[in-house]
Amino acid sequence: MAYRRTAxxxxxxxxxxxxxxxxxxxxxxxxxxxxAKILAVAAGAGVSTGSVYRHFPSKSALFAEMLRExxxxxxxxxxxxxxxxxxxxxxxxxxxxxxxxRSLLGGRLAYAVIxxxxxxxxxxxxxxxxxxxxxxxxxxxxxxxxxxxxxVQNPYTGGAAIIGAVLEGLVRPLQDGALDPxxxxxxxxxxxxxAVGGAA
Amino acid sequence: MAYRRTAxxxxxxxxxxxxxxxxxxxxxxxxxxxxAKILAVAAGAGVSTGSVYRHFPSKSALFAEMLRExxxxxxxxxxxxxxxxxxxxxxxxxxxxxxxxRSLLGGRLAYAVIxxxxxxxxxxxxxxxxxxxxxxxxxxxxxxxxxxxxxVQNPYTGGAAIIGAVLEGLVRPLQDGALDPxxxxxxxxxxxxxAVGGAA
Amino acid sequence: MAYRRTAxxxxxxxxxxxxxxxxxxxxxxxxxxxxAKILAVAAGAGVSTGSVYRHFPSKSALFAEMLRExxxxxxxxxxxxxxxxxxxxxxxxxxxxxxxxRSLLGGRLAYAVIxxxxxxxxxxxxxxxxxxxxxxxxxxxxxxxxxxxxxVQNPYTGGAAIIGAVLEGLVRPLQDGALDPxxxxxxxxxxxxxAVGGAA
Amino acid sequence: MAYRRTAxxxxxxxxxxxxxxxxxxxxxxxxxxxxAKILAVAAGAGVSTGSVYRHFPSKSALFAEMLRExxxxxxxxxxxxxxxxxxxxxxxxxxxxxxxxRSLLGGRLAYAVIxxxxxxxxxxxxxxxxxxxxxxxxxxxxxxxxxxxxxVQNPYTGGAAIIGAVLEGLVRPLQDGALDPxxxxxxxxxxxxxAVGGAA
DNA sequence: CATGAATGAGAATTCATTCAT
DNA sequence: TATGAATGAATTCTCATTCAT
Numbered sequence: 151m152a153y154r155r156t157a158x159x160x161x162x163x164x165x166x167x168x169x170x171x172x173x174x175x176x177x178x179x180x181x182x183x184x185x186a187k188i189l190a191v192a193a194g195a196g197v198s199t200g201s202v203y204r205h206f207p208s209k210s211a212l213f214a215e216m217l218r219e220x221x222x223x224x225x226x227x228x229x230x231x232x233x234x235x236x237x238x239x240x241x242x243x244x245x246x247x248x249x250x251x252r253s254l255l256g257g258r259l260a261y262a263v264i265x266x267x268x269x270x271x272x273x274x275x276x277x278x279x280x281x282x283x284x285x286x287x288x289x290x291x292x293x294x295x296x297x298x299x300x301x302v303q304n305p306y307t308g309g310a311a312i313i314g315a316v317l318e319g320l321v322r323p324l325q326d327g328a329l330d331p332x333x334x335x336x337x338x339x340x341x342x343x344x345a346v347g348g349a350a
Numbered sequence: 351m352a353y354r355r356t357a358x359x360x361x362x363x364x365x366x367x368x369x370x371x372x373x374x375x376x377x378x379x380x381x382x383x384x385x386a387k388i389l390a391v392a393a394g395a396g397v398s399t400g401s402v403y404r405h406f407p408s409k410s411a412l413f414a415e416m417l418r419e420x421x422x423x424x425x426x427x428x429x430x431x432x433x434x435x436x437x438x439x440x441x442x443x444x445x446x447x448x449x450x451x452r453s454l455l456g457g458r459l460a461y462a463v464i465x466x467x468x469x470x471x472x473x474x475x476x477x478x479x480x481x482x483x484x485x486x487x488x489x490x491x492x493x494x495x496x497x498x499x500x501x502v503q504n505p506y507t508g509g510a511a512i513i514g515a516v517l518e519g520l521v522r523p524l525q526d527g528a529l530d531p532x533x534x535x536x537x538x539x540x541x542x543x544x545a546v547g548g549a550a
Numbered sequence: 551m552a553y554r555r556t557a558x559x560x561x562x563x564x565x566x567x568x569x570x571x572x573x574x575x576x577x578x579x580x581x582x583x584x585x586a587k588i589l590a591v592a593a594g595a596g597v598s599t600g601s602v603y604r605h606f607p608s609k610s611a612l613f614a615e616m617l618r619e620x621x622x623x624x625x626x627x628x629x630x631x632x633x634x635x636x637x638x639x640x641x642x643x644x645x646x647x648x649x650x651x652r653s654l655l656g657g658r659l660a661y662a663v664i665x666x667x668x669x670x671x672x673x674x675x676x677x678x679x680x681x682x683x684x685x686x687x688x689x690x691x692x693x694x695x696x697x698x699x700x701x702v703q704n705p706y707t708g709g710a711a712i713i714g715a716v717l718e719g720l721v722r723p724l725q726d727g728a729l730d731p732x733x734x735x736x737x738x739x740x741x742x743x744x745a746v747g748g749a750a
Numbered sequence: 751m752a753y754r755r756t757a758x759x760x761x762x763x764x765x766x767x768x769x770x771x772x773x774x775x776x777x778x779x780x781x782x783x784x785x786a787k788i789l790a791v792a793a794g795a796g797v798s799t800g801s802v803y804r805h806f807p808s809k810s811a812l813f814a815e816m817l818r819e820x821x822x823x824x825x826x827x828x829x830x831x832x833x834x835x836x837x838x839x840x841x842x843x844x845x846x847x848x849x850x851x852r853s854l855l856g857g858r859l860a861y862a863v864i865x866x867x868x869x870x871x872x873x874x875x876x877x878x879x880x881x882x883x884x885x886x887x888x889x890x891x892x893x894x895x896x897x898x899x900x901x902v903q904n905p906y907t908g909g910a911a912i913i914g915a916v917l918e919g920l921v922r923p924l925q926d927g928a929l930d931p932x933x934x935x936x937x938x939x940x941x942x943x944x945a946v947g948g949a950a
Numbered sequence: 951c952a953t954g955a956a957t958g959a960g961a962a963t964t965c966a967t968t969c970a971t
Numbered sequence: 972t973a974t975g976a977a978t979g980a981a982t983t984c985t986c987a988t989t990c991a992t
Contacts, residue, residue, distance in 0.1 A: 321480070741903075
C-alpha cells in the first residue's frame with residue numbers, strides 16, 4: 151500500500167483544526183459573534199471555507215466548540231485556584247482575581263463568551279459555562295457560610311452576581327483605558343469579597 | 351397651492367413615530383436585537399417599512415433612538431430614587447432594588463439594552479447608558495464615602511460592577527424560573543450593599 | 551390616505567407572479583428540474599431573485615406550484631374529453647389522443663412533470679398528478695369493462711401503463727424528429743386502445 | 751529501476767474498477783442520480799475519491815459507464831429471451847415479463863436508468879439504451895407482423911411504448927406496495943401483448 | 951500508486967433600503 | 972404622503988476535482 155497517514159499529516163490536520171479554532175477566537179475577539187463569518191474565520195486560518203466544513207459540521211458547531219474550549223480553559227484555571235489550602239473567602243478572592251485578570255487579557259472575547267447571543271447551539275454552551283462558573287463561586291460561598299466566615303445567603307445568586315460584577319466592571323476600563331489594570335482587578339476583588347460578606 | 355403642514359398632521363406624524371419606537375421595543379423584548387427586523391417593527395407599529403424610513407434614517411438610528419428612550423426612562427426612575435432624604439447607602443440599596451425590579455419586569459429587553467451588541471451606533475448608546483447609570487451608583491458610593499458610611503474605594507468601578515451583578519444575577523433565575531422574584535431582588539440588594547461596604 | 555392599492559398594481563403583481571411561473575415552466579422545459587435555478591427563473595421573468603421569494607416561499611414551493619398548475623390544466627382538458635357521450639373505449643382513445651398531442655407540444659416539460667425527480671415537495675405533486683391522471687384512465691377502463699366492451703383487468707395498472715406508454719412513446723420521436731407527429735399520436739392511440747382490449 | 755506492471759497489479763486494478771462500478775450502481779439504487787455523490791461511491795467501493803478519478807475521468811463518465819453496463823446486462827437477458835423457438839408474440843410477452851420482473855427487483859435503479867436525467871453524457875447513454883431495448887421489442891413486433899400474428903403498425907413506436915408502459919406501470923405499485931408483484935407482472939404482460947394486437 | 955484533505959465556484963435564501971405609484 | 976414590492980449584496984453550506992504526501 152503506497153499510502154500511509156503519517157504522524158506529520160496528522161499533526162498538520164490537527165494544526166489546521168486548531169488554527170481554525172484560534173481564528174474563530176480572534177474573529178470573535180475583534181468583531182463579536184455578530185461579525186463572525188465563516189469566510190473571515192477561513193481567511194484568518196489561512197484555509198478555504200470548504201476546509202472549515204471539513205473540520206466542523208456547521209458554523210454553530212465551530213463556534214460552540216471554540217466557546218467550549220475557551221470556557222474549559224478558564225474554568226480549569228479558576229477551579230485550580232478554588233481548591234488550595236487557603237480559607238474559603240481567601241480562595242474566592244483569588245478566583246475572582248484570576249478570572250478578572252484573564253478576562254482583562256482576553257478583551258472582548260470574555261464578554262462575548264459570557265453574554266453575546268448567537269444561536270441556540272452556541273447559547274447552550276454559554277449557558278452551561280455560566281452555570282459551571284457560577285457554581286464554582288457558589289461552592290466557595292457555601293464553604294464560607296459553613297465555616298462561619300460568611301453570612302447566610304443564596305450562594306447561587308451570589309455566584310452569578312460575581313460573574314456579572316467582574317465582567318461589567320471590566321468593560322468600561324477596557325474601553326476607556328483609564329485605570330491601571332492591576333488596581334482595577336484589586337478593586338473588583340475587594341468588591342466581590344465584601345459582596346458575599348467577607349472582611350475586605 | 352402651497353403645502354401646509356397642519357397641527358393635526360404634525361400630531362399624527364408624532365404618533366406614528368412613537369408607535370414605531372414602541373414596536374421596536376416590543377420586537378427587541380421578544381426576539382432580542384438579533385431578531386429585530388425592520389419589517390417586524392413596521393408591522394408592529396401598523397405602518398409600512400417606507401414609513402419607518404421616513405422617521406428614521408436607518409435601522410441603526412431607529413434602534414439607537416429606542417435604546418436612548420428606554421435608558422432615559424430607566425435612568426429617570428433610578429435618579430428619582432437616588433435623591434430622597436435617606437442616607438446614601440439606603441438610597442443605593444433602593445436604587446438597586448428599583449433597577450433590579452424593573453429589569454425583571456422588562457425581561458429580555460433590559461438584557462438586550464445593556465449587553466446585546468448590535469452595531470456601532472447602537473453600541474455607543476448602550477455604552478453611554480451604562481456610563482450614566484454607573485455614574486449614578488458611583489455618586490451614591492461617593493456620598494457614602496464622604497459620609498463615612500462606606501470605606502474608601504473607586505466609586506466608578508463599584509458602580510459598573512453593581513450593574514453587572516444585578517443583570518447577571520437576574521439572568522439565570524429568569525431562565526430557570528426558580529427563585530421567587532422578590533427574594534431574588536432582596537438578595538441582590540443585600541449583595542450590592544455589602545459589596546460597597548455598607549452594613550447589610 | 552395617500553396610498554391605495556390600485557387595480558393596476560394588483561394586475562402587475564399578478565402578472566409578475568405569472569411571469570415567474572411561466573419562466574419556471576420555460577426553465578424546466580429547457581433544462582429539466584436539474585437545471586432549474588432560481589436565478590435562471592428570475593432572469594427569465596425579468597425580476598430579481600428577491601422578488602421570486604416575495605411570491606413563493608421557497609424554490610420547492612415555486613416549482614410545486616408550477617407543476618400543480620400545469621397538471622391541473624392538462625387534467626382539466628383530459629377530464630373534459632373523458633365525459634362526452636361517446637362509448638367508453640372511444641373516449642379513452644380520445645383522451646389518449648389529447649394527452650399525447652398536448653405532451654408533444656409541451657416537449658420536455660411533460661416528461662419532467664411526470665417523471666423527473668426533484669425534491670419531496672415537488673415529488674408529491676407529481677405523484678398526485680400521476681395518480682389523478684391514471685385514475686381518469688382507470689375510470690374509463692372500468693366503464694368499458696362494465697359495458698362489456700373490455701375484458702376484465704386491473705384498471706389502475708392499465709391507467710398507469712397508458713401514461714407511461716404515451717410519454718415514452720413520445721420521447722424518441724421528439725428527439726429524432728423522425729415521424730410525423732399526427733401519425734405518432736394516432737399510433738399511440740391505437741396502441742393504448744388495443745392494450746386495454748378494445749377493438750382497434 | 752524500471753516500473754513493471756505485473757499481472758497481479760492489473761488484476762487488482764480491474765477489481766477496483768469493478769467495485770467502483772458496483773458501488774455506483776448501489777448508490778443510484780438507494781438515492782437515485784440526484785443523491786449520487788462521488789464520495790458515497792468511493793466509500794461504497796472501499797477506495798478513495800482519488801482512486802475513482804484514476805479509473806474514470808469524471809463523475810459523468812463513471813455513471814455513464816455504469817449505466818452502459820447495467821443496460822447491457824439487461825439487454826443481454828432480454829435478447830436471450832427474444833430468440834427462442836417460440837412464436838414472436840409469445841416471445842414478446844416473455845421479454846416483457848422478464849424485463850418487468852427484473853425492473854421490479856432492481857427497484858429505483860431501473861427507473862433511474864431509464865428516466866432520471868443526470869447530465870448530457872449520461873443522458874446519451876440512457877437514450878442509446880432505450881433505443882436498443884425498444885429496437886428489440888420492435889424486432890419482435892415486426893416478426894409478428896410478418897408472421898401475420900400482429901396487425902400492421904409502426905414497430906418502433908410500439909417498442910418504446912412498451913418500455914414506458916412497463917416502467918410506469920411498476921412505479922405506483924412499487925410505492926404503494928398494493929398489488930402482488932407476480933400479478934402485476936402478469937397484468938403488464940397482458941397489457942403489452944394486447945397493445946401490439948396479439949391475442950391475450 | 952493510493953490517499954483524502956483542500957479547494958472554490960455556485961446555489962438558496964434573507965433583509966435593509968429604495969422608489970414608482 | 973404612505974405604501975410595500977423590488978432589489979441585490981451578503982452569507983452559509985455542498986461537492987466535483989486536484990495534488991502533496
